[in-house]
Amino acid sequence: MNFAFLDSGTGGIPYMLYLKRKCPEMTCAYLGDTLHFPYGEKTPAQITGCASQAVDLIMRKWNPQAVVVACNTISVTALDNLRSSFPQIPIVGTVPAIKVAAEVSRNKRIGLLATNATVRHPYIKRLERDFASDCTVFSRGDADLVAFIEHDLFTATREQKFDAVKPAVDYFAENGCDTIILGCTHFIHMDDIIRQSAGSAVQVIDSREGVVRQALKVERAREPAEPHVLPSGEPPDDGALFVTGFRQKKDADEYSVLCRNLNIKWGGILS
Secondary structure, eight states, X not given: OOEEEEEXXXXXXXXXXXXXXXXXXXXXXXEEOGGGOOGGGSOHHHHHHHHHXXXXXXXXXXXXXXXXXXXXXXXXXXXXXXXXXXXXXXXEOOOOOHHHHHHHOSSSEEEEEEOHHHHHSHHHHHHHHHHOTTSEEEEEEXXXXXXXXXXXXXXXXXXXXXXXXXXXXXXXXXTTOSEEEEOSGGGGGGHHHHXXXXXXXXXXXXXXXHHHXXXXXXXXXXXXTSOOOOOSXXXXXXXXXXXXXXXXXXXXXXXXXXXXXXXXXXEEEOX
16 A cells, blocks of 8 residues: 555545546555544644554554644644654644645735644744745634534534634734635535635635655655555555544544545545
């Protein structure tokens, strides 16, 4: 298997689907650490611990050629630790597209929509200082929107979807932002709703292109170097979604609906 994708839930699925559209020949599987969702409300130590357990599970079960951490919160908090703990595998992170936003913003007023853990992290301030020093960044951690997307999005009405994004869109409008960064991968599931709600004068950007480009680069650089050894057992179905468990009985139905709507395979619980 070429890639394993990891997120705290199902937010990073659009990254896997984007990679598959660009390179259908690449094989992938996805793990959502649903037992520990949401990462965005945890301490840095908790995020690092949960993410390390998840990567260890991926390595033992799948032994992919590269891991894509399709989660901004894990990446800004724990990526260095993960790379140190698992030096045998390339690990590609995902961080908010602050550099791109600074380049495309016309009025230099940027909105960052992310988790609370991401917007509070010092790494974000470094990105702002290094790449957006001529901009004002208005950050919003939105745990309610993350939870809505993880558990309610795929059964919600169109009106409920617009209601869910309204507080964030209104906040950025009140601060005159002409660019919104989707700094949590969950929000990409609602990219179209956010765009429509914000209006055509506002640019909405994410990091899919950059992350997938880097993932393909590191995987192709590694592929000829050493043989790929599968762990014992059957490899996962290409493009399948796996989770670490259900916290409520209704979760199983929710993920079944998600897979059906996105036309992806349900892999089950990985443990």
